[in-house]
Every structure is written in structure tokens, then in C-alpha cells.
Amino acid sequence: MNHFAKIAAQLRSHDLDGVLLTNEANRFYASGFHSAGTDGMALVTPEKFYYFTDSRYTEAARRHIQGADIREVGAGRGYSALLQEAVQRHHIRRLGFEDAYMTVREHGFYARALPCELVPAADLLAELRAVKDPEELEILISAQRIAEKALADILNEIRPGVTEKETAARLQYLMLHYGAEDKSFDPIVVSGPNGSLPHGVPSEKVIQAGEFVTMDFGCVYHGYCSDMTRTVAVGSVTDEMRQVYDTVLRAQLAGIAAAKAGATGRAVDGAAREVIEQAGYGPYFGHSFGHGVGVEIHEGPNATPSNDKPLPTGAVISAEPGIYLPGRLGVRIEDVLYLTEDGCQNLTLAPKDLLIL
Structure with missing residues (x-):
């Protein structure tokens, strides 16, 4: 799978003769081939598609990339030389570049x-x-x-005496075991008072009875990311724990009900945020309802209070409200949604009723 033709079809409407892709994620989106960091470059023109890389990736690129001219850089013939030839060959006068990613130094060099x-x-x-x-x-x-x-397996392993780090490591292993290429981000596994840290780092803390355990994790498969969060209890819960969990779940369901193509990111976020505010936990929900998920774990569009633009049909966004009581506990529940004109399809099937292990 690649998107060269899809990109090329948009060049005229953006008044471009071609577009240069140096960012790792955009190169993959265009070509369907992954090379790390700055080890590659794609050029899309209306007539022809190019992928430039070095000898470490040339053979693999030729195996994987369809419909593009694969060219190899080398001593005395670097990326700028290959680009210059292609620009002259296709009479490119206006070349698009990734202003959100290219450094000032790189821009100056290519200019x-x-x-x-x-x-x-x-x-x-x-x-x-x-x-x-x-x-x-x-x-x-x-x-x-x-x-x-991986979640189904790890639920059988969470118990008093296991550490956050051990649980995070097992999640990574299990995702690889079931076919993942990589993790989509470093797993977040936090328990008890550490749960109030939305992006807490797994520690040597031992999970104890009577605590929540929040697990936020995902994997990369064929170049695309998954993302999910589940919060479970160990042994027992207090009335407060149950109230916080129920509030987060109701907020998530309200946001999901509001999520559809054409709704603004602000409106979707607001539907969930209103539930949390009415329950008295407004100050303890500091992040947004969701973000786009795809080639990167965080990409557009976003369901945030600041996004007043309509969400497009076919977008995939996370649905992840949370409540975090400093030094005491935290709860987050996250699914991933595919937006349609009529609503959304929830891509996440894992149960999310309060589970007490």
C-alpha cells in the first residue's frame, strides 16, 4: 500500500509542481516503506514518483515500494544532487516542503x-x-x-506484588508475541497514587490490593498505531473509586455519542467534559478528549477545546477522558473511533465496565 497517487492528485489544487517528503512518517505514508530518521526522501510529481535512499535500504526499498523510481545516494552524489536533477527534469518551479518538520538549516540548504x-x-x-x-x-x-x-493476557497476571515495570514489560512482549512490529509508544502503567500522573512512567512500585491500575499502551502493525487505555482495580474499591470510574465511563460514552464527521473537535470534547464538570471533577480533567491516530500515535485531527473545525469523514480519533486526583488515584478509559457522517464506529472491543481483579 502507498499513497503516491493520492498525494499527486492534490498538487494542482495546492498550486504545486511537486512535494518533497523528508519526515519519516510522511515518507512512509507516501511509499509504504519505512526507513529510520533521515535515511530517505520521497519526491512526488504529477508525472512520476521518486524514493531516494542509501545503500543500507536500497534493496529493501525496491522490494517494497511499488510504482516509484528508487535511486541510491552515494559519495559525491547526495540527496541534493538527485533532487536537483529531478527538479530540472520535471521543470518544477514550486516545490512543496514540510514546514512543520523541516529544520531551518535544512530549508536553507535546499533553498x-x-x-x-x-x-x-x-x-x-x-x-x-x-x-x-x-x-x-x-x-x-x-x-x-x-x-x-495483550490486555486479555495481562489481566491474568496483575496481582499484589507485581510491579508497574513488570506489567509494562509484559505488555510489550505480549503485543510482539501476537504480531506487532513495535510498540506505538512506551506503555504507561501506573497504580494507586501514581495513577494521578496522566503520563506517568512505570516504576518499581509494587501493585497493592485496593488500588487502581491504569494501563495506556498500543502497538505498530504494518506501520499503523493502536492506542487504548484500561483502568482496573485490584481486590476491592472504595465508594470514591467507583464514583470516579463511573464518571469517567459516562463522560467517555457521552463523547462517543457526540463523535461524528462534521462535529467540531470542541463539541466532542465538550460533551465528555460536561459530564466530568457536573460531577464536580472538572479541575481534575486537564487534557483533551482525543487525538488522531494513524501512522503516528498523535496526529490530526484532534478532539480538543481549541479545535473549532469540523472533524472529517474517515478520521480516526481516540476517546480518552480521565480524572486525576493528585497523590491519590487516577482513572482513564480510552477507545479508538472511526468517524462517519452518521456517528462513529468504535474500533475497540475490549470491555470497559469496572473490573475488580
């Missing part, structure tokens, strides 16, 4: 080396990546299933 105007074009890729096609959706669902299998 001097290339006989064309560099035009900001990060929004072009962001808009395309925000809308998932059927093949992308299928892969995202498969990534979610892998994470859910």
Missing part, C-alpha cells in the same frame, strides 16, 4: 541547492493523513486486536 521556490505544504499531508481509506482502516483494526489480546 540554495534547488533551482525552484520552496512552498510550505505540511497541511497537504496532514489533510490527507487525517482521512483513512479502507485499507488503512483494516490495518488499524488489526493493530487494535493485537493490543486487546
Whole structure:
């Protein structure tokens, strides 16, 4: 799977003769081939697609990339030389670049080396990546299933005496065991008072009876990310713990009910936030309802209080409200949603009623 043609089809409407992709995620989105960091570059023109890389990746690129001219950089013939030839060959006058990612130094270098105007074009890729096609959706669902299998297993292992670090390590192993290529981010596993840290780092803390354990994790499958959070209790819960959990779940369900293409990110976030505020926990929900998920774990569009733009049909966003009581406990529940004109499809199947292990 690649999106060269999809990108090329948008060049004219953005008044571009081509677009240069140096960012790792955008290169993958265009080509379907992953190379690390700055070890690759894609050029999309209306007539032809190029992928430039070095000898470490050339053979693999030729095996995986369809419909593009694969060219190898080498001593005395670097990326700028290959780019310059292509720019001249296709008479490119306005070349899009990723203004959200390219450094000032890189921009200066290419502005001097290339006989064309560099035009900001990060929004072009962001808009395309925000809308998932059927093949992308299928892969995202498969990534979610892998994470859910890992969750089902880890629930049998959480008990008093196990540490947060041990649980996080097991989640990573289980996702790889079930077919993941990598983790989509470092797993968050926090328990008891550590649960009030939304992005807490797993520690040597031992899980104890009467505590919540929050696990936020995901994997990469065929280049796309999954993301989910579940909070479970060990042994027993207090009335306060149950009240906080029930409030978060009701807030999530309210946000999911409001989530659909055409709704603004602010409106979706607001539907969930209102539930938490009415329960008296407004000051303890500091982040937003959700973010886009795809090639990157955080990408557009976002369901945030600041996003007053309509969410597009085909977007995939997380649904993850939370309540965090400093030094005491925290609860977050997260699913991933596919937005349609009529509502949304929840890609996450794992149960989320309060589970006491």
C-alpha cells in the first residue's frame, strides 16, 4: 500500500509542481516503506514518483515500494544532487516542503541547492493523513486486536506484588508475541497514587490490593498505531473509586455519542467534559478528549477545546477522558473511533465496565 497517487492528485489544487517528503512518517505514508530518521526522501510529481535512499535500504526499498523510481545516494552524489536533477527534469518551479518538520538549516540548504521556490505544504499531508481509506482502516483494526489480546493476557497476571515495570514489560512482549512490529509508544502503567500522573512512567512500585491500575499502551502493525487505555482495580474499591470510574465511563460514552464527521473537535470534547464538570471533577480533567491516530500515535485531527473545525469523514480519533486526583488515584478509559457522517464506529472491543481483579 502507498499513497503516491493520492498525494499527486492534490498538487494542482495546492498550486504545486511537486512535494518533497523528508519526515519519516510522511515518507512512509507516501511509499509504504519505512526507513529510520533521515535515511530517505520521497519526491512526488504529477508525472512520476521518486524514493531516494542509501545503500543500507536500497534493496529493501525496491522490494517494497511499488510504482516509484528508487535511486541510491552515494559519495559525491547526495540527496541534493538527485533532487536537483529531478527538479530540472520535471521543470518544477514550486516545490512543496514540510514546514512543520523541516529544520531551518535544512530549508536553507535546499533553498540554495534547488533551482525552484520552496512552498510550505505540511497541511497537504496532514489533510490527507487525517482521512483513512479502507485499507488503512483494516490495518488499524488489526493493530487494535493485537493490543486487546495483550490486555486479555495481562489481566491474568496483575496481582499484589507485581510491579508497574513488570506489567509494562509484559505488555510489550505480549503485543510482539501476537504480531506487532513495535510498540506505538512506551506503555504507561501506573497504580494507586501514581495513577494521578496522566503520563506517568512505570516504576518499581509494587501493585497493592485496593488500588487502581491504569494501563495506556498500543502497538505498530504494518506501520499503523493502536492506542487504548484500561483502568482496573485490584481486590476491592472504595465508594470514591467507583464514583470516579463511573464518571469517567459516562463522560467517555457521552463523547462517543457526540463523535461524528462534521462535529467540531470542541463539541466532542465538550460533551465528555460536561459530564466530568457536573460531577464536580472538572479541575481534575486537564487534557483533551482525543487525538488522531494513524501512522503516528498523535496526529490530526484532534478532539480538543481549541479545535473549532469540523472533524472529517474517515478520521480516526481516540476517546480518552480521565480524572486525576493528585497523590491519590487516577482513572482513564480510552477507545479508538472511526468517524462517519452518521456517528462513529468504535474500533475497540475490549470491555470497559469496572473490573475488580
